[in-house]
Amino acid sequence: MDKMINKIRSSIEIKEIPKNLKIYEFTKIINPEYVFVGDNVIIDDFCLLYAKEDAPIKLGSWVHIASFTSLTGGSITIGNFCGIASGCRIIGGSEQYANGALMNPPIPEKYRNVSKGGCKMEDFSFISVNSCIFPGVIIGEGAVIGAGSIVRKDLEPWGIYIMKNGKMVRINDRDREKTYETAKKLAKEFSHIRLLSNHL
Secondary structure (H helix, E strand, O other), X not given: OHHHHOOOEEOOOOOOXXXXXXXXXXXXXXXXXXXXXXXXXXXXXXXXXXXXXXEOEEEOOOEEEOOOOEEEOOOEEXXXXXXXXXXXXXXXXXXXXXXXXXXXXXXXXXXXXXEOOOEEEOOOOEEOOOOEEOOOOEEOOOOEEOOOOEEOOOEOOOEEEEEEOOEEXXXXXXXXXXXXXXXXXXXXXXXXXXXXXOOO
């Protein structure tokens, strides 16, 4: 595990290793040299992070990825103060069957049609248990996704969303100003923790 962690670089200062990074023993990270992580990050057991040179994974600071979650398929960016609950799937790319394309990794690229739209979680966003995020989706700053959601389209910032009749529905709003206020207090108390992008 230590050997793998030493290959992971900071998303803030590329030449450094992240501060206070906790990756549990049974997490699988494929190509850790293409995983970039901020400070104070926890990745629980039984997670899968599959990065590639053309599909890096970038995490901000104060991020938690809970058990049985996977980040695969394309480039994935997760901002600061984000959480991903157990059993989530963030899919950065997928196979397309249009125009007679064949599908699955053993088949050479020239016979496949792979879409790598990537995914992005902006700062303060949260994905609840057993949700699936499709390629190309941007989860707006502060957005919260309810349990068991399938997110196919971008979500606006600071909304609380649930899945209803197969669609994501905004049911409430988060308090942006109070969230910023709390984050500023935390940043002041833990001033040694660097942020991927600091707009506080």
